Amino acid sequence: MTLPADMRPGAPPLSGAPTSSGTEQLAVVTRGLVKRYGRQPALAGLDMNVPRGRVYGFLGPNGSGKTTTLRLLVGLMRPDGGSLELFGRPYDWRDRRRLFAVGSLIETPSFYPYMSGRDNLRVLAAAGPPTPANRVDEVLDYVGLTGRARSKVSTYSLGMKQRLGIAAALLSDPQLLLLDEPANGLDPAGIVALRESLRVLTGAGKTVLISSHILPEVEQLADVVGIIDRGRLLREGPLHSLLEETGRVRVRVAVEEMPRAAEILRRLVPDTSLYGVDSGEGAGWFTVPLPATRARDINQTLAESGIFAAGLEPGSDLESLFLEITGPGGGA
Amino acid sequence: MRLIGAELLKLQRRLATYVVLGVLLVLMALIYIVVGLTPRSEFGNPIGDVLQFPAAYNTLGQFIFGLGSLLAVAYAAAVAGADWSWGVLRNVISRGESRVLYILAKGAGLAIVFAIGVLIAYAVGIVLILVSAGMQGGSAGNPFGPTALRQLIDSLLFGYPVLLERAALGFAVAVLLKSQLAGVVVGIVLYVGEGILGGILLGITLVGRFGSGEFDLEPIGPEWYQFLPFSIGDSLISPSAPASPVDGGFEGFFLRPVPFEQALVGVLIYLAVAMVLSAISLHRQEISA
Numbered sequence: 152m153t154l155p156a157d158m159r160p161g162a163p164p165l166s167g168a169p170t171s172s173g174t175e176q177l178a179v180v181t182r183g184l185v186k187r188y189g190r191q192p193a194l195a196g197l198d199m200n201v202p203r204g205r206v207y208g209f210l211g212p213n214g215s216g217k218t219t220t221l222r223l224l225v226g227l228m229r230p231d232g233g234s235l236e237l238f239g240r241p242y243d244w245r246d247r248r249r250l251f252a253v254g255s256l257i258e259t260p261s262f263y264p265y266m267s268g269r270d271n272l273r274v275l276a277a278a279g280p281p282t283p284a285n286r287v288d289e290v291l292d293y294v295g296l297t298g299r300a301r302s303k304v305s306t307y308s309l310g311m312k313q314r315l316g317i318a319a320a321l322l323s324d325p326q327l328l329l330l331d332e333p334a335n336g337l338d339p340a341g342i343v344a345l346r347e348s349l350r351v352l353t354g355a356g357k358t359v360l361i362s363s364h365i366l367p368e369v370e371q372l373a374d375v376v377g378i379i380d381r382g383r384l385l386r387e388g389p390l391h392s393l394l395e396e397t398g399r400v401r402v403r404v405a406v407e408e409m410p411r412a413a414e415i416l417r418r419l420v421p422d423t424s425l426y427g428v429d430s431g432e433g434a435g436w437f438t439v440p441l442p443a444t445r446a447r448d449i450n451q452t453l454a455e456s457g458i459f460a461a462g463l464e465p466g467s468d469l470e471s472l473f474l475e476i477t478g479p480g481g482g483a
Numbered sequence: 484m485r486l487i488g489a490e491l492l493k494l495q496r497r498l499a500t501y502v503v504l505g506v507l508l509v510l511m512a513l514i515y516i517v518v519g520l521t522p523r524s525e526f527g528n529p530i531g532d533v534l535q536f537p538a539a540y541n542t543l544g545q546f547i548f549g550l551g552s553l554l555a556v557a558y559a560a561a562v563a564g565a566d567w568s569w570g571v572l573r574n575v576i577s578r579g580e581s582r583v584l585y586i587l588a589k590g591a592g593l594a595i596v597f598a599i600g601v602l603i604a605y606a607v608g609i610v611l612i613l614v615s616a617g618m619q620g621g622s623a624g625n626p627f628g629p630t631a632l633r634q635l636i637d638s639l640l641f642g643y644p645v646l647l648e649r650a651a652l653g654f655a656v657a658v659l660l661k662s663q664l665a666g667v668v669v670g671i672v673l674y675v676g677e678g679i680l681g682g683i684l685l686g687i688t689l690v691g692r693f694g695s696g697e698f699d700l701e702p703i704g705p706e707w708y709q710f711l712p713f714s715i716g717d718s719l720i721s722p723s724a725p726a727s728p729v730d731g732g733f734e735g736f737f738l739r740p741v742p743f744e745q746a747l748v749g750v751l752i753y754l755a756v757a758m759v760l761s762a763i764s765l766h767r768q769e770i771s772a
Contacts, residue, residue: 225577227770250579257577261570266496277489278585279578319574 178203178238178327178358179224185232186219186382193219195382196233201360201375203238206353208373208390209362210469212477216382217362221257221329225250238326251280254325256333260316264305268296268315271304272322280323290318295344309336317345328352328359334368346372370469380477394472395443401426402437402449403462409435415456419449434461486585490592494562503558504600507551508607514546515611519618534616536624537634541721543608544638547601548646548720552713553674555646556653559593560670563654563761564663573770583762590654590758594647601643605635641747645716648750649674651757652712658761661768677713684708685737704738712753718746 179201186194194216201207211217222228223235226244235242237249262271269287276282291300294314304312313336320328328349334342349359349372363369369376370390377387386393404412406428416423416437426436439449446463453460494500518533533542566572566589575585609626616623625631656673657666688706708714718740741749 222573222771225573226579227573227576229769247579247581250577253577253579255577257573259570261574263493263496263565263569263571265498266493270492270496274489274492275574275578277485278575278580323578 176203176239177201177236179207179360180236180239181220181233182236183233184220184223184230184235186216186223186228187231192382194223194230194233197379197382197384199377199384200387201358201377203358204353204356205374206349206359206361206372208369208376208469209360209379210364210366210369210376210473211362211379215380215477217379218258218331219382220379221255221331221360221362224329225253225255225257227257251323252326253329254320254323254327255329255331256313256316256320257329257331259335260312260319262304262312262315262319265303267301268304268307268311268318269300271315272319275319276322282322286322286324290321293321293348294318295341310338310341313337314341317348326357328357329362330359331362332364333361334363334365342368366469366473376469378473378476385476390469394469399471400439400441400443400446400449401462401464402439402453402460403434403464404437404453404458404460406430406433406435408458409437411456412437412453412458415453415458416449419452486580486588487591487595490589491595494592494596497562499558499561500596503554504603507547507554507600507604510550511546511604511608512611515608515615516618519615521619534612534619534621534623536612536626536628537631539612539623539626540631540634540638543605543612544642545721547604547608548642548716551601551604552646552649552716553671555597555650556670556674557667558653559650560653560657560666561663562593562657563589564657564660564666567661568663576770582765586658586762586765587758590651590761593650593654597646597650598643601639601646605639641719644747644750644754645719648716648754648757649713651754651761655757655761655764658764674713677711681708681711681714689737702737702739705741706738709738709741710749715741715746715749715753718743719750 177200179199181197181199184194184197184199185192197216197220199220209217209220219228223230223244224237226247229244238252240249242249262268263274266274269291272287272291276287288297288300291297294317296311296314296318299307299311304315307315313333317330317333320330333345337345346368349361353359353374361369361372373390375388376390376393378385402412402416409425409428413423413425416439420439420441423437423439426438428435441449450460450463532538566575576582612623613626626635652673653666653670656670657663660666660669684706685708688703692703705718709718721740740746
């Protein structure tokens, strides 16, 4: 897979991203990563680049290989082929101490149900890197669980377990945070708090990799996204670049001009579709599958035919991009 | 030490820890109360065998390390398998903890809890023997006299490794099966099954012996099936009689115990093998749950 221009080693950074030099500026690199479950391939040569100090949105349909990738990154499983790098150095699952700098919440948060949230973190803090005694209370406070810290986990709601899982991932003050569906079960206030927390963490130079299905959430959080399907990374790069490159343009025209506009736009791009009609405003929207950079061309084509667009919305949303890439023939 | 401390906290907070000990103590209390209420004439001279120190320590040890072993197998399997069943193992591994150290620390934590449980059971057992002897209108003697004390120490010293070895087997089964429930069930089935198998094999041996015209009632053996993992400890707990209730009780009449040193070495080997197997298994496992 070819890296987008702004992700290639040595390429100038986008939006103030640190300059890449080799893979030193990448927190995670995978090359040709392969993992099979029996004969079933879960990863079929994954090439992935997670820049340091950024939020990386790791997206893919169910069974695309996201969780398998995370399991390989934290040494729960061994790859059948390919290589992994953490912070610019090769990483092997036997090199467990490298994980001292990694915090993770993979799949559902799992804890001893008969113990309190605080005790669960205490026993977890005993494993892995040395953890200061007050760190447990710090992270409980950070995720807003201090008030229920002494309650048994079996009495926690899904959202509280999720927050405890995030607290567990933060225990060792990691440089790299791997979060699998972190917003799962969180209420709106919790999601906002999570978003702010992750911004604070990346502001402090930490790297966050989020695997999620909640695309609007990722769209708000991620600086860089990677889209995986059937064990391969289909697209990767800064989010805004991807949205512009593979985006759509929505064109708004008056209702009476819609038939003629449709004809002109379909002549320009056969896949142009009607997005919707707002009878109250007497206008309709067409979706033209062209990148945002072509919005001017669309406007000009319509104008030459005497139709003046009442509105042009360049770009796309992540959901459309995701469906386009992972849909039939999208990644081929 | 951090890991062992964490394991002790987990076991301390776990209800099953108290339930298992409670079951053992309640059953023990019931038996000693029944013995205490039974008229002496029906037992002949029970005080001398069951309620008289130092010999009372034999019966007490057989009970604690016999029934206790079955409970220990189930408990150790439940503790080991819980990490998979509750999915908490991946939290530990993904923090960069050594898999081998983790599983050994878990075993060490269990060993400490078993030691505490055995001491409590002995303390309660001593009180029960004194009470039961009193109910019979007799005296159990001094439980801490020089001879009795030596018997107590021997009973603890050789029974405890047997308990650990059997628990380690249940522990290893759960680690291999990666499941709490499967570990408990298979552990108990193996424990009980081996006792039944031993009885059947003894029966076959005796039938063959009588079939060849040997009618003397001299004990035979030791036979190879006395060296099986859950059976070998019987010779340490009770050199002259089977320990486990599931063993039935008639084997001791027909079988010579395994020589003491061989039994001790065998128990320690099985204990080591079970823990090494657990460590290797966890080290090699891919953790997907």
